[in-house]
Amino acid sequence: MKLFIIILALFLIVCAIATCLHRTLLTSIIIFMAYSTIMSIIWALLESPDLAITEAAVGAGVTSILFFVTLKKIRAVETTEIRAGSAEESAAMAEGIGAENE
Numbered sequence: 001m002k003l004f005i006i007i008l009a010l011f012l013i014v015c016a017i018a019t020c021l022h023r024t025l026l027t028s029i030i031i032f033m034a035y036s037t038i039m040s041i042i043w044a045l046l047e048s049p050d051l052a053i054t055e056a057a058v059g060a061g062v063t064s065i066l067f068f069v070t071l072k073k074i075r076a077v078e079t080t081e082i083r084a085g086s087a088e089e090s091a092a093m094a095e096g097i098g099a100e101n102e
Contacts, residue, residue, distance in 0.1 A: 005045060012038050025074075029067045036060035 015035035022028045036059030043052035 005042075008038055008042055008045075012042065025071050029064060029071065032067070033060050033064045036063070 012035065015031050015038060019028050019031045019035060022031060036055055039059060040052045040055035043049075043055055
């Protein structure tokens with residue numbers, strides 16, 4: 001049992017570091033979900049079922065869903081900005097080409 005707790009603690013540390021250092025947000029969110037799941041298992045092993053359930057529900061559940069929704073909205077804003085920028089660039093190039101033909 002002691003070996004299992006040590007392995008969980010090592011996984012917890014690895015997940016915490018990986019969440020902070022990973023470059024893509026989606027992967028960081030998934031690693032954060034694993035972190036919260038491991039933390040809820042540790043709370044259960046420490047005989048704190050109320051904290052284990054709360055960590056599983058809030059940490060791995062609600063917070064991760066909010067992160068996914070936020071990530072989707074961030075990507076939607078970035079896509080809109082890219083489309084708006086390319087339309088402005090296209091209009092500027094069309095004006096430049098039209099001016100050369102006159």
